[in-house]
Amino acid sequence: MMKLKNLVLNTDQVANAILKNWNHDENSLNFWRGSANYVYFFTLKGDRYWLRFSRKDENSLEQIKAEIEFLLYLKENNFSAVYPIISNNHRYIEVVEDEGETYYAVVFNKAEGVNLEIEDMTEAEFECWGKSLASLHRLSKTFRPKEHVRNSWKQVLEVTSDILSDFPNEQNAKDELKKVEKWLKSLPVTNENYGLIHYDFELDNVFFNKQSRLFKAIDFDSSMYHWYVMDIACTLGDLNELDSPKAEDGLKHFLKGYRSINGIEEEFIDLLPKFERFDNLISFAKLLRSLQDSSFPSEPEWLKRLRPRLLKKCDEYRKGFEKAW
CATH class of the missing domain: 3.30.200.20 (Phosphorylase Kinase; domain 1)
Incomplete structure (x- = not known):
């Protein structure tokens, strides 16, 4: 933002x-x-x-x-x-x-198709969603940039650290960054589990064509080099809004579709909550940066409505940083 x-x-x-x-x-x-x-x-x-x-x-x-x-x-x-x-x-x-x-x-x-609502998605649509992301990752494995290279999670954490340095009271976030960085450095890196990911493959950024059963993706401007499971964590973040049975069923069928195209180790799926902590940290820093120096003599009405929501989201992230690893 x-x-x-x-x-x-x-x-x-x-x-x-x-x-x-x-x-x-x-x-x-x-x-x-x-x-x-x-x-x-x-x-x-x-x-x-x-x-x-x-x-x-x-x-x-x-x-x-x-x-x-x-x-x-x-x-x-x-x-x-x-x-x-x-x-x-x-x-x-x-x-x-x-x-x-x-x-x-x-x-x-223009992306042809419709944005689906996660609470209304069928099992088949979850599978199609998983297949689409897996197809992207399979192509990423053979992508070799000729001239320009997207940043990796390392550069993203460096930017995040620079942002947090302007906020001396955000010590929990700074501690979280150290924990995230140490943990990520401990993970194995192979051509099968790591590459260029979309990093924002959620339903706002994919359009479903009911005739072809394909999703069309937009907004690649957040893409970075990371573990492929990071993309799954970001993609399925909205599952947290569903009740437990529906969320579990959605994850099951998403992974079924994903694994029909591209393999992924179960041990990485077990790490989804930790990958979510990376995303929460990055999102928190972006919000802090966005809100910085944002007091205006006369604010538009949309900003008056938006600001409290952003501040509330920041507080939610702060509570997350207090949770044990």
């Missing part, structure tokens, strides 16, 4: 300037949402496309290039995902300057 002080900015002028680099229908650009990036949608000959851009201080050009390289590899191997659209300048990434700020922009095609 980007800093709230960046999220409150009106970016319509920037978005229109960026969109000039791609063909589009006139007056079709509309704001969709802001989170880790600014996201707009537009049309070309009636077909919808997505414009995603971020400020230089919120993202790295090197990391976006690595993301695009992975997506193009997935496209070559027929994985079901959205793909970048080349600009009129024959570039996948446009770097745009506006009022002294630098922005990195990419356009993607």
